Amino acid sequence: MSSIDVRGLSVRYGRTEVLHGFTDSLRSGEWLGLIGPNGAGKSSLLRAIVGIVPSAGEIDVDGSPLALRSRSRRAALVAYVPQEPLLPDDMTGAEYVMLGRSPYVSYFGSESRHDRAMVADVLERLELVGFADRRLGTLSGGERQRLVIARALATEAPILLLDEPTSALDIGHQQQALELVARLRHDHGLTVISAMHDLTLAGLYSDRLALLHEGSVVASGPAAEVLQADTLAEFYGVRVSVHHEPDGTVVVIPRREHLADDH
């Protein structure tokens, strides 16, 4: 259960600034969906929060600056699921999830009985026990994705950052992965920031959406406000119609251009 405040976060690669003063505040247990076209700065924002790209600005977790905490304390507060995780083919599922316990192991130490029990528990809750002894190279994309999420959960971090967690998955596995995060958020009060391409899914799972365009937030708020046909046309350059279900779900439907010889 942790809140996170980001103020004026900027990221530059060389001379190009790719994120301009991002500011947002998430209360504990909130899910913020980041949307926007490729290159909008979504991944850079997430990478800046976990500290793997240099950035300017302030990030507070539970009211105190993240930058002042130790490396391992930061890792225990914020878990990160990268867009393209690097999974060593020959590592077993259990070994991989065990890496998530690293923030709690001292420099020269090794994992304790508690760490092993924790990993066993995560594998069980995510129904991954069968993959504990399997090598990562033999698993399917969906299975690997769930193991990456399992590794993030094994850190017991209250804040979870997901960079395109479902882009490599089919629609069934997309839903499965997102339902998993939603359930864990519900059970453990996780605060989630996720970058997502699928606008309908982003609106469906997030409490709020922030639409990024060329490094700046151009629209922010509930899905019904952000996902509007003219807004999406302006920033994505797409032709869509937006449909509102009776239960409040916002569905974004792509439309074809009408060519002259189409009948």
Added chain:
Amino acid sequence: MTVTNQYAETLLPGRARAVRWPASAWLPAALVLVMVAVVLGAMIGPAGPTWWRVPLAMADRLPLVSVDSGVTDAEWNIIWQIRMPRVLLAGIVGSMLSIAGASYQGVFRNPLVDPYLLGAAAGAGLGATIVFTVARSATADWPVDPAPTVAFAAALMTVSVTYVVGAAFGGVKSGVTLVLAGVAVTSLVTAIQTFLLQRNSEVIREVYSWILGRLSTATWGDVRVVLPYVVASSAVLLMHRRHLDLLRVGDDEATTLGAPVARVRLVVVIAATLGTAAVVSVSGLIGFVGIVVPHLVRLIAGTSYRRLLPLSMAFGAAFLILADIPGRVLTNPAETPIGVVTAFLGAPFFIVLLRTRAVPR
């Protein structure tokens, strides 16, 4: 949160890889192999007692054991003063090169890296060449041969230059720049060495036999000189084996898991280089051990560095002790250099590895 003991059990080390020979069985097996190699190494050689008497003589020396081996004191001297230091030095060198190779492969996430990558061997070669060309006649009657010391210093200097050059262009962070800096510095140092040899062609033969591996002249003094470096270096490397496993997911992800990536890389490179420089300075350049042994271990016991590092040490020791045996017998009395034997065995093995693409990362 409930903890199910049943699954905690399956995660205990050694149980996780039930499909293979249990991982915990490999280390005792490797240590037995080292013992067998030591005994074999002491048994075989051009002069000395009949081979089957040697184990008896060794057993006789153990406390509380008395065996009539029929080995004379003079013969025992051959075993203890000539063969034993050679066998132990081979074991020490083999184990150091293997653990250094495995560690380098870990920090650079590159399975084809060997411990000489950053210039340790080239530097040692240059150091030895300088001693032979510039000051051989002047130092001939010194009580201590300066060649190993100069080789050691030159090896460390070369690697330092590589590190400074690589770090200046961001190499510590990515590792790739550091590898490229190693290639550049190695060529430069080799060029200087070639130039010196060209100018002093009368010592080429001496320099080459020095560089190609000289376990044959090993004494207890060599063992004593090199052992502290190897023990310190191996201890530091073994203490970082969990970090090497973490680095397998890449610098960025390791960072988000709380690993001090740049520091781990620096410490591991320093430790591996110090040990490599020390063994190169007493034994010359022994190729392929640092690549072949870690890959062999990966194939049989898996790729986790927790098992890879200790097993590489044990198998590396056994490999080099055994590889040293044919060299003594084949071209008796003029010996085949150990570097030639390891490359002769190692290169085909390496080609097969590449062919089957069984090189796991």
